[in-house]
Protein backbone atom coordinates (compact mmCIF):
# COMPACT_ATOMS: atom_id res chain seq x y z
CA UNK A 1 0.00 0.00 0.00
CA UNK A 2 1.18 3.52 -0.70
CA UNK A 3 0.56 6.44 1.64
CA UNK A 4 -2.84 7.38 0.17
CA UNK A 5 -4.08 3.79 0.38
CA UNK A 6 -2.83 3.49 3.95
CA UNK A 7 -4.66 6.68 4.93
CA UNK A 8 -7.89 5.39 3.35
CA UNK A 9 -7.45 2.03 5.06
CA UNK A 10 -7.04 3.68 8.45
CA UNK A 11 -9.96 6.07 7.92
CA UNK A 12 -12.21 3.15 6.94
CA UNK A 13 -11.38 1.62 10.31
CA UNK A 14 -12.38 4.77 12.12
CA UNK A 15 -8.88 5.96 12.92
CA UNK A 16 -8.35 9.69 13.02
CA UNK A 17 -5.46 10.81 10.83
CA UNK A 18 -3.35 13.16 12.89
CA UNK A 19 -0.25 14.87 11.46
CA UNK A 20 1.83 12.68 13.78
CA UNK A 21 0.29 9.44 12.51
CA UNK A 22 0.78 10.68 8.95
CA UNK A 23 4.45 11.37 9.61
CA UNK A 24 5.03 7.97 11.21
CA UNK A 25 3.55 6.28 8.14
CA UNK A 26 5.77 8.35 5.86
CA UNK A 27 8.83 7.50 7.92
CA UNK A 28 7.99 3.79 7.97
CA UNK A 29 7.63 3.85 4.19
CA UNK A 30 10.93 5.65 3.67
CA UNK A 31 13.14 4.08 6.35
CA UNK A 32 14.32 0.49 6.35
CA UNK A 33 12.97 -1.29 9.43
CA UNK A 34 13.74 1.37 12.01
CA UNK A 35 13.63 0.83 15.74
CA UNK A 36 11.04 2.76 17.77
CA UNK A 37 13.90 4.93 19.05
CA UNK A 38 15.04 5.78 15.52
CA UNK A 39 11.46 6.65 14.58
CA UNK A 40 11.12 8.81 17.64
CA UNK A 41 14.34 10.66 16.83
CA UNK A 42 13.08 11.42 13.31
CA UNK A 43 9.63 12.36 14.60
CA UNK A 44 11.23 14.71 17.06
CA UNK A 45 12.79 16.71 14.21
CA UNK A 46 9.32 17.38 12.79
CA UNK A 47 7.35 17.56 16.02
CA UNK A 48 9.56 18.78 18.88
CA UNK A 49 6.76 18.19 21.38
CA UNK A 50 5.91 14.63 20.36
CA UNK A 51 6.27 12.15 23.23
CA UNK A 52 7.84 8.75 23.04
CA UNK A 53 4.52 7.33 24.25
CA UNK A 54 2.74 8.77 21.20
CA UNK A 55 5.21 7.05 18.90
CA UNK A 56 4.92 3.73 20.76
CA UNK A 57 1.13 3.91 20.90
CA UNK A 58 0.90 4.71 17.21
CA UNK A 59 3.14 1.75 16.37
CA UNK A 60 0.95 -0.46 18.55
CA UNK A 61 -2.21 0.74 16.81
CA UNK A 62 -0.67 0.23 13.36
CA UNK A 63 0.42 -3.24 14.40
CA UNK A 64 -3.07 -4.14 15.60
CA UNK A 65 -4.48 -2.98 12.26
CA UNK A 66 -2.01 -5.27 10.48
CA UNK A 67 -0.34 -2.33 8.74
CA UNK A 68 2.96 -2.63 10.53
CA UNK A 69 4.92 -5.67 11.59
CA UNK A 70 7.16 -5.84 14.59
CA UNK A 71 10.39 -7.76 14.24
CA UNK A 72 12.23 -8.93 17.29
CA UNK A 73 15.95 -8.39 17.08
CA UNK A 74 17.52 -9.50 20.32
CA UNK A 75 15.82 -9.24 23.66
CA UNK A 76 14.99 -5.57 23.84
CA UNK A 77 15.23 -4.37 20.29
CA UNK A 78 12.21 -4.29 18.05
CA UNK A 79 12.22 -3.03 14.54
CA UNK A 80 9.23 -1.99 12.50
CA UNK A 81 8.33 -2.43 8.89
CA UNK A 82 5.32 -2.38 6.60
CA UNK A 83 3.39 -5.63 6.85
CA UNK A 84 1.75 -5.46 3.43
CA UNK A 85 2.41 -8.05 0.75
CA UNK A 86 4.01 -11.48 0.96
CA UNK A 87 7.63 -11.08 1.75
CA UNK A 88 10.42 -12.65 3.66
CA UNK A 89 13.23 -10.96 5.48
CA UNK A 90 16.86 -11.11 4.62
CA UNK A 91 19.05 -10.10 7.55
CA UNK A 92 22.60 -9.05 6.76
CA UNK A 93 25.08 -10.44 9.28
CA UNK A 94 27.51 -7.62 8.60
CA UNK A 95 25.47 -4.39 8.67
CA UNK A 96 22.40 -5.92 10.40
CA UNK A 97 20.14 -4.28 7.83
CA UNK A 98 16.83 -6.06 7.24
CA UNK A 99 15.68 -6.31 3.63
CA UNK A 100 12.20 -7.23 2.41
CA UNK A 101 12.27 -9.76 -0.41
CA UNK A 102 9.09 -10.59 -2.32
CA UNK A 103 8.17 -14.19 -1.64
CA UNK A 104 5.18 -16.45 -1.25
CA UNK A 105 5.30 -18.92 1.63
CA UNK A 106 6.51 -22.28 0.28
CA UNK A 107 3.91 -25.07 0.04
CA UNK A 108 5.38 -27.18 2.82
CA UNK A 109 4.72 -24.43 5.34
CA UNK A 110 0.99 -24.82 4.62
CA UNK A 111 0.85 -28.61 4.79
CA UNK A 112 3.53 -29.80 7.17
CA UNK A 113 2.15 -28.47 10.49
CA UNK A 114 -1.29 -29.98 9.86
CA UNK A 115 0.18 -33.29 8.65
CA UNK A 116 2.48 -33.63 11.65
CA UNK A 117 -0.06 -33.20 14.40
CA UNK A 118 -2.93 -30.92 13.47
CA UNK A 119 -1.33 -27.57 14.16
CA UNK A 120 -3.20 -24.52 12.91
CA UNK A 121 -1.10 -21.89 11.15
CA UNK A 122 -1.87 -18.24 11.75
CA UNK A 123 1.15 -16.63 10.27
CA UNK A 124 4.31 -17.51 8.45
CA UNK A 125 7.49 -15.55 8.91
CA UNK A 126 10.50 -16.38 6.87
CA UNK A 127 13.91 -15.07 7.66
CA UNK A 128 17.04 -15.63 5.67
CA UNK A 129 20.44 -14.55 6.89
CA UNK A 130 23.62 -13.85 4.99
CA UNK A 131 25.47 -10.88 3.56
CA UNK A 132 23.75 -8.13 1.61
CA UNK A 133 24.93 -6.92 -1.83
CA UNK A 134 26.33 -3.71 -0.36
CA UNK A 135 28.46 -5.52 2.20
CA UNK A 136 29.62 -8.10 -0.35
CA UNK A 137 30.77 -5.27 -2.58
CA UNK A 138 32.62 -3.55 0.27
CA UNK A 139 34.36 -6.83 1.07
CA UNK A 140 35.42 -7.09 -2.56
CA UNK A 141 33.57 -10.37 -3.10
CA UNK A 142 31.64 -9.11 -6.13
Ligand SMILES: [Zn+2]
Pocket residue numbers: 092093094095096097131132133134135136
Ligand atom coordinates in the same frame (compact mmCIF):
# COMPACT_ATOMS: atom_id res chain seq x y z
ZN1 LIG B 1 24.98 -5.62 4.80
